[in-house]
Amino acid sequence: MAQSAQEVQQLNQAIQAAMRAIRPGAPQLAGAWGSQAGGGPGRALGDGAWEQQLIEVTSERVRDVIRDEVSETARERLAEGARKEVRETLRRRLADDIRSALIEGQTGPEGFDLGRVESRLTERLSDALHDKITEAIRERAGEAIKERLNSAIREALVNGALGQQLGREEGEQIASRICESLKSEIRNQIATAAQRGLKEEIRERVHKAVREHLREAFQSAVAQLQTTGGDPERLISTVRQRLDDAIEERVTEGVKERLREAVREALDEALQERLRRAVRSAVSERLMARQFGAGSQRSGFGGGGPMGQGQFGPTQMGMGQMFGGLQGAGGSGGGLSASMLESLRERIGENLREGVVEDVRENLESVVKEKLDSAQRERMGEAVRAAFAEQIALGGGLDASQIAEAVHDRVADHICDSVAYGIRERLGEVLHDRLTEAVRNAVSRSSEGAAGGPMMGLH
Amino acid sequence: MHPGLIQVMRDQVYTIYRAATGTDLPESEPSPSEAETPLEEVTRSFAELEAMARTIPLVSERVPPFSFTPPLDALIEGDDLVIEVAIPGIERKDVTVECKDEMVIVSGIRRHQCGAREPTYSHGEIPCGPFYRSFHVPFPIRDEPAVELDRGMLRVRLSSLPAIPRTEDQKHPTSQEQSPQEGRSEDQAENQTPGKQAGHIN
Numbered sequence: 001m002a003q004s005a006q007e008v009q010q011l012n013q014a015i016q017a018a019m020r021a022i023r024p025g026a027p028q029l030a031g032a033w034g035s036q037a038g039g040g041p042g043r044a045l046g047d048g049a050w051e052q053q054l055i056e057v058t059s060e061r062v063r064d065v066i067r068d069e070v071s072e073t074a075r076e077r078l079a080e081g082a083r084k085e086v087r088e089t090l091r092r093r094l095a096d097d098i099r100s101a102l103i104e105g106q107t108g109p110e111g112f113d114l115g116r117v118e119s120r121l122t123e124r125l126s127d128a129l130h131d132k133i134t135e136a137i138r139e140r141a142g143e144a145i146k147e148r149l150n151s152a153i154r155e156a157l158v159n160g161a162l163g164q165q166l167g168r169e170e171g172e173q174i175a176s177r178i179c180e181s182l183k184s185e186i187r188n189q190i191a192t193a194a195q196r197g198l199k200e201e202i203r204e205r206v207h208k209a210v211r212e213h214l215r216e217a218f219q220s221a222v223a224q225l226q227t228t229g230g231d232p233e234r235l236i237s238t239v240r241q242r243l244d245d246a247i248e249e250r251v252t253e254g255v256k257e258r259l260r261e262a263v264r265e266a267l268d269e270a271l272q273e274r275l276r277r278a279v280r281s282a283v284s285e286r287l288m289a290r291q292f293g294a295g296s297q298r299s300g301f302g303g304g305g306p307m308g309q310g311q312f313g314p315t316q317m318g319m320g321q322m323f324g325g326l327q328g329a330g331g332s333g334g335g336l337s338a339s340m341l342e343s344l345r346e347r348i349g350e351n352l353r354e355g356v357v358e359d360v361r362e363n364l365e366s367v368v369k370e371k372l373d374s375a376q377r378e379r380m381g382e383a384v385r386a387a388f389a390e391q392i393a394l395g396g397g398l399d400a401s402q403i404a405e406a407v408h409d410r411v412a413d414h415i416c417d418s419v420a421y422g423i424r425e426r427l428g429e430v431l432h433d434r435l436t437e438a439v440r441n442a443v444s445r446s447s448e449g450a451a452g453g454p455m456m457g458l459h
Numbered sequence: 460m461h462p463g464l465i466q467v468m469r470d471q472v473y474t475i476y477r478a479a480t481g482t483d484l485p486e487s488e489p490s491p492s493e494a495e496t497p498l499e500e501v502t503r504s505f506a507e508l509e510a511m512a513r514t515i516p517l518v519s520e521r522v523p524p525f526s527f528t529p530p531l532d533a534l535i536e537g538d539d540l541v542i543e544v545a546i547p548g549i550e551r552k553d554v555t556v557e558c559k560d561e562m563v564i565v566s567g568i569r570r571h572q573c574g575a576r577e578p579t580y581s582h583g584e585i586p587c588g589p590f591y592r593s594f595h596v597p598f599p600i601r602d603e604p605a606v607e608l609d610r611g612m613l614r615v616r617l618s619s620l621p622a623i624p625r626t627e628d629q630k631h632p633t634s635q636e637q638s639p640q641e642g643r644s645e646d647q648a649e650n651q652t653p654g655k656q657a658g659h660i661n
Contacts, residue, residue, distance in 0.1 A: 004465075005495060011469045012501045013487055015508050018476040022511055022518060170514070 058157065059279045062178065063271050065156040070148050071263045074190070077144035078137050078263070079256040085136040086251050089129055094247075095240045097124045102236070114215060122210050126203040129251060131374050133198060137259075138191040145186055150179045177282035178275075181440075184433050185274045189266035197262045198255060205254040209246040217242030281440040352438045356431070363430050367422040375415045383410035460498075463553060463568050467588050468505050470571040471525050475512045477579055478521035523571070523583035527590050531565075540617045542594055547585065547611035548572055554608065556615055558600040563615055566591045 098121060105117035154175035158168050221238035387406035391399065476484040496504075509525055512518045531544040544565050546554065554567035569587045596617060605616040 007465050007469075008498050008501055009495060010487075011465055011472065012496045012504065014469055014472040014476070014484055015501065015504045017484055017487075018472045018479070019504070019508050019511065021476050022479045022508075022515060 055276065055280050055283055058283070059276045061156045062153055062279065063275055065152045066149065066182075066271060066275075067264075067267060069152045070145055070186075071260075071267055073148040074141070074144045075256070075259045075263045078140060078190070078194075078259055079252070081136045081140040081144070082133045082255045082259070083248070083252045085132045086129060086248050086255075089132045090125075090244055090248055093128060094125070094244060095236055097121055097128075098236050098239050098243070100124065114218060117218075118207075118210050118214055121214070122203065122207045125210075125247065126199075126206040127377055129206065130199050130202045131377065133202065133251075133255060134191065134195045135374075137194045138187075141187040141190040142183060145190070146179075146183060149183060149186070150176065153179050153182075174279075174282040178278045181278035181281065181433075181436065182270065182274060184429050186266060186270040188429075189270040190263055193262035193266040193269070194259065197258050197265075201254045201258045202251055205250040206247055209250040210243065213243050213246045214239070281437070284440075348438050352434065356434045356438075359430050359434055360427065363426045364423060367426045368419055371419045371422045372415065375411060375418055379411045379414055380407070383407045386410060461553075461566075461568050461589065463570065464589060467568050467570055468502075471522070471588060472505070472508065474522050474571060474580060474583070475508060475518060478512070478518045478583075479515070521580045521583055523580065524586040525588035527569075527586035527588070529565070529590050529592050531592060531594060533594065533596075536616075538618065540596060542615040542617070544592060544613040544615070545611065546590065546613055549608070549611065549613070551608045554606075554613055556604060556606045556613075558604055558617075561596050561599055562593055563596060563600070563604070563617070564591070564593045565613065565615065 101117045101121035101124065104120045105114065106112050108116050154172055157175045157178075158171040217239045218235075220242070221235040224238060225232075225235050384403075384407055387403045387410070390406055391403055473484050476482075512522055529544050529546045531542055534541045534543065542563055542565075546565075546567075546569060549567065549569050553570065554565065557564040557566070566589070568589050571587050572585075600617055602618060605614075605618075607614050607616075
């Protein structure tokens with residue numbers, strides 16, 4: 001039967017009117033909410049059960065997806081970065097370290113001792129490799145997780161309860177908020193876990209490779225030297241060639257294995273409490289934007305109860321499901337009153353005062369220590385040796401103040417640059433995280449206050 | 460399209476409007492100067508409205524879901540296969556049962572319990588609007604099924620069930636290959652589907 005054209009047009013008009021009515025900021029809503037039949041204020045959204053449920057469900061889903069999808073990708077990328085760093089470090093310093101170890105191997109009480117060379121070389125190389133690898137991991141961790149983290153969270157949200165409740169567009173916005181909030185935490189946790197777990201692994205692997213190959217490489221190089229003649233540098237070059245690949249392969253393999261555990265640990269650590277907070281902040285932020293956007297929609301609103309479990313059920317989606325896809329209705333608009341702005345400003349300030357000082361102090365302490373340690377390991381020995389060599393070459397005995405000055409000249413600039421860079425980088429991270437969190441918390445708390453109760457259900 | 464669907468859609472729009480504003484949607488006559496909007500576009504707008512409403516929990520909880528898939532049981536009673544479909548609050552005229560080869564298709568619309576006007580939904584959970592359910596039976600359906608509606612339960616009785624081995628607790632047909640038996644059930648006389656003219660709602 002053909003539908004009456006008039007009926008269809010009437011339906012269309014009704015749809016347009018209803019659309020205008022439910023769009024955020026719709027003028028009809030200003031007074032209309034008050035006249036809604038139902039219970040008193042606080043009952044509608046009052047117990048916040050549905051937000052709570054939404055946050056729980058969303059946190060679980062995001063956690064599962066991140067565990068499944070992010071850890072392996074991150075591990076692969078970090079392992080690749082570590083391999084490059086190992087190769088580069090060996091290229092830059094293996095020959096020098098072999099030379100130094102050989103010299104030190106001659107200084108024992110019983111003359112040349114290859115075992116001593118082995119242990120000196122292992123020590124020098126493993127420290128250097130550990131520093132470089134952990135630094136590379138710290139630098140790359142953000143990039144390694146970023147892409148997959150974002151898409152995994154987006155996928156989890158848009159296809160999950162949140163996406164069904166709030167629409168695709170808002171789901172994506174919330175996903176990027178959560179990603180932003182989790183990224184630095186996960187990155188820090190990965191860096192910490194890597195630093196903690198890799199030291200022994202690297203040392204062991206380097207030691208194994210050196211023990212297996214050094215003796216043979218050294219003997220072969222000496223034999224070559226005896227038959228063909230040449231300078232000691234040639235010997236070093238031969239030993240280096242034999243050791244290079246073995247060390248690279250062993251260390252990379254060990255790092256890759258260890259990273260699996262480290263990344264998993266880091267994710268678990270980062271996702272424990274942080275995830276829930278991130279989801280809560282992101283959800284409340286979007287809902288807040290909506291409520292501000294809807295102007296005075298909420299005032300005097302009442303009626304209805306909390307969402308039932310069935311709210312997440314498939315049949316509840318109705319036409320949204322039937323027509324495949326939801327339209328986001330969010331978006332902020334409308335104005336914040338002066339008093340609300342003032343209150344927000346105070347809350348943000350309060351949150352910053354509470355958290356930033358302590359966080360900055362802790363982070364600066366650790367970064368300065370880290371950079372000084374690293375500079376000391378990398379440069380100090382060389383600088384002292386060079387200063388002594390310079391004094392000896394100049395003749396006239398050893399002058400402590402001149403040696404000190406020479407050492408200072410060699411390391412001071414590097415330490416300053418390195419510490420400054422570290423502070424700048426770490427400070428940026430801390431402030432970004434803290435500031436974002438402070439603003440979110442303040443906005444979230446203001447929303448509760450503005451509602452005269454736990455409107456957002458964020459307890 | 461089901462003849463009653465426009466009405467059900469309109470009721471849904473009214474329900475959404477009322478859930479959002481607390482007031483009834485004012486009646487208006489279409490202006491003669493306005494260009495007619497094609498049904499297809501109106502349907503799309505309706506879907507958008509429905510989706511928008513679902514993004515606002517305060518509205519969503521007061522608007523029953525639109526469109527659904529009713530649950531069913533299939534029971535073996537003697538030589539008959541009885542398919543019971545749970546569709547509460549439905550009228551017989553709003554249900555269509557169609558048999559095609561080895562498929563039984565039940566479709567129709569469930570109208571809003573409170574139409575365009577009062578009472579207002581305080582909480583809407585029981586779905587309304589179009590529904591559709593198909594069920595595969597493991598034998599070709601030759602005869603018209605007997606259909607009856609009793610207390611929200613639609614029963615579709617298919618006679619000529621092929622002889623299949625059954626156990627005590629067997630409820631669902633499992634045999635795929637046996638041919639149906641001859642003969643029809645006595646229950647088939649009343650409530651029969653008026654033919655195969657039914658179209659799908661969704």
